[in-house]
Amino acid sequence: MRGDARRLASLRLEEWARGDSYLHRRDARAKIAGLLIFLVAVSTTPPSSPGAYLPVVLVFAAGLAISGLPLPQVAARAAVILPFPLLFGFVSWLESGNATFAAALIVRSYVSALAVVLLMGVTPLPELLHGFRGLGAPALLVMVLQSIVRYLQLVVDHGLRMRRAAACRDAGGLPARNRPSLWRRSSGALAVLFGRSYERAEGVHRAMVARGFRGDFLAPRPSRFQWQDGVFVAGCTLAAVGARLCMRVLS
Amino acid sequence: MHIPDGILSVPVWAALNVAAAPGIGLAVRRAKKGLSEGQAPLLGVMGAFVFAAQCMNFPVGFGTSGHLLGGALLAMTLGPGAAVIILTAILILQALLFQDGGLLALGANAVNMALIGVWAGWIPYRMLSQGPLRTVGIFAGGFLSVLASAAAAILELRLSGVPMSSAVVGVSSLVFLATATIEGLITVAVLQAVERLNPGWLRQPRGTPGRAAGLLVTAAILIVAAGVLYASALPDGFESLAHQLGIASRERTIWNAPLPDYEAPFFVAEWSKKAVAGLAGLGLIYGICMTVGRLLIRQRSA
Numbered sequence: 001m002r003g004d005a006r007r008l009a010s011l012r013l014e015e016w017a018r019g020d021s022y023l024h025r026r027d028a029r030a031k032i033a034g035l036l037i038f039l040v041a042v043s044t045t046p047p048s049s050p051g052a053y054l055p056v057v058l059v060f061a062a063g064l065a066i067s068g069l070p071l072p073q074v075a076a077r078a079a080v081i082l083p084f085p086l087l088f089g090f091v092s093w094l095e096s097g098n099a100t101f102a103a104a105l106i107v108r109s110y111v112s113a114l115a116v117v118l119l120m121g122v123t124p125l126p127e128l129l130h131g132f133r134g135l136g137a138p139a140l141l142v143m144v145l146q147s148i149v150r151y152l153q154l155v156v157d158h159g160l161r162m163r164r165a166a167a168c169r170d171a172g173g174l175p176a177r178n179r180p181s182l183w184r185r186s187s188g189a190l191a192v193l194f195g196r197s198y199e200r201a202e203g204v205h206r207a208m209v210a211r212g213f214r215g216d217f218l219a220p221r222p223s224r225f226q227w228q229d230g231v232f233v234a235g236c237t238l239a240a241v242g243a244r245l246c247m248r249v250l251s
Numbered sequence: 252m253h254i255p256d257g258i259l260s261v262p263v264w265a266a267l268n269v270a271a272a273p274g275i276g277l278a279v280r281r282a283k284k285g286l287s288e289g290q291a292p293l294l295g296v297m298g299a300f301v302f303a304a305q306c307m308n309f310p311v312g313f314g315t316s317g318h319l320l321g322g323a324l325l326a327m328t329l330g331p332g333a334a335v336i337i338l339t340a341i342l343i344l345q346a347l348l349f350q351d352g353g354l355l356a357l358g359a360n361a362v363n364m365a366l367i368g369v370w371a372g373w374i375p376y377r378m379l380s381q382g383p384l385r386t387v388g389i390f391a392g393g394f395l396s397v398l399a400s401a402a403a404a405i406l407e408l409r410l411s412g413v414p415m416s417s418a419v420v421g422v423s424s425l426v427f428l429a430t431a432t433i434e435g436l437i438t439v440a441v442l443q444a445v446e447r448l449n450p451g452w453l454r455q456p457r458g459t460p461g462r463a464a465g466l467l468v469t470a471a472i473l474i475v476a477a478g479v480l481y482a483s484a485l486p487d488g489f490e491s492l493a494h495q496l497g498i499a500s501r502e503r504t505i506w507n508a509p510l511p512d513y514e515a516p517f518f519v520a521e522w523s524k525k526a527v528a529g530l531a532g533l534g535l536i537y538g539i540c541m542t543v544g545r546l547l548i549r550q551r552s553a
Contacts, residue, residue, distance in 0.1 A: 143295070
């Protein structure tokens with residue numbers, strides 16, 4: 001999880017999500033349903049050989065072409081998940097000697113991550129969260145998600161500023177004999193950040209209530225599930241079932 | 252340890268998604284009781300705090316540093332219900348924005364970190380926070396929240412058929428023990444610092460369950476977590492002796508138990524036989540203890 005904040009700073013997903021392709025125009029609920037269907041198709045294919053996942057890669061490639069997102073950057077973003085499957089693929093290869101199984105595990109994981117990046121690249125996050133709410137996610141959970149997104153950069157920037165200030169005061173680090181002191185200072189800094197976040201949260205809540213907040217964020221734009229969205233979900237289902245049948249033959 | 256999609260087998264991720272839903276639902280109900288209308292931004296900002304806290308490093312020696320994971324700290328400050336919701340929200344955002352963990356594996360990650368991690372962190376604190384062993388309770392909370400989460404993840408990977416020898420599990424256990432110790436120490440340091448700033452920010456558990464009960468529960472969580480990592484498939488002492496003496500073949504069945512050899516025979520998959528039998532046994536013992544406990548309380552109050 002470390003470094004998420006820094007990665008957030010260079011986030012391109014928001015920029016991509018402002019596009020106007022066929023996928024961008026679909027209702028968030030339809031896109032979530034499409035993604036889940038795709039992921040289930042990938043996940044239910046036994047990892048017998050990496051080549052078995054070729055049909056779903058083709059389905060993903062079609063989606064990417066329709067969306068107009070840049071392949072190298074999407075591939076690079078999805079590569080973030082690779083350490084975990086690489087580690088367990090390597091372990092399973094060492095233990096069982098089955099390199100094909102290990103490679104298939106890695107491919108399966110990576111293709112799933114590519115699909116998630118595609119969804120995020122064609123759907124603005126606020127719309128996606130409203131989509132979750134529309135699909136039955138608890139209102140409180142969705143509101144917490146919206147609040148985290150809203151205040152994440154603010155609190156993270158505050159934390160980074162505090163860290164920078166502490167580093168300046170230390171003038172480039174402390175000698176080893178002073179480590180307990182550094183430990184105490186780190187915990188103190190975290191406690192101060194906790195307190196400031198807590199107070200900020202209470203202030204934010206009071207300000208929102210003063211402006212008429214009654215416990216629900218407004219949708220970024222009115223979203224209606226149209227017949228084109230139904231066609232999209234049906235298309236996703238057909239593509240996933242077709243790919244799944246092809247994978248069965250290939251595996 | 253965020254499990255991505257594609258690693259867990261279908262029965263494991265499907266079962267854990269089904270298991271996570273009511274757990275999170277109950278947490279939402281529990282959190283709503285402690286929050287006033289529309290106070291969700293508080294949870295959101297505290298979720299953002301956890302993200303920020305993970306950017307701040309602590310020196311842990313040998314030229315390395317560690318950082319807070321935050322499940323136990325959130326439980327001790329906002330209560331377990333709110334902590335479960337915040338951690339679930341963080342897991343969803345990590346899966347969507349940072350590709351850290353999968354969407355189909357969200358149930359597994361939520362069970363490991365948001366449910367098991369938070370409750371394993373909360374229970375020792377709840378049991379020991381109002382006595383002389385308070386610091387032990389806080390440390391045990393941080394320590395067990397990480398260890399229990401990691402043990403659950405390892406169990407799920409093994410149930411999914413990812414082959415792991417005892418050597419691999421041993422090395423992983425050492426890493427987890429180190430991480431859990433760091434989490435325990437950071438949780439103690441931060442919580443004490445928060446308490447110095449404003450004691451009102453800490454969630455004070457209601458009632459005093461007693462030191463013995465606290466130690467017992469802490470030990471139970473520790474044994475379960477360690478048991479998952481070091482469980483042996485070899486027969487127990489009596490079975491082994493019976494095999495060596497050659498009398499095992501002479502055994503006769505007097506009564507067909509519903510869960511023979513700790514397995515649920517009506518399930519096909521090997522993993523589900525053991526898992527269902529374990530859960531059934533756990534539920535049964537819990538039910539018996541609850542019933543006996545209530546009867547005793549009624550008798551005493553009468």
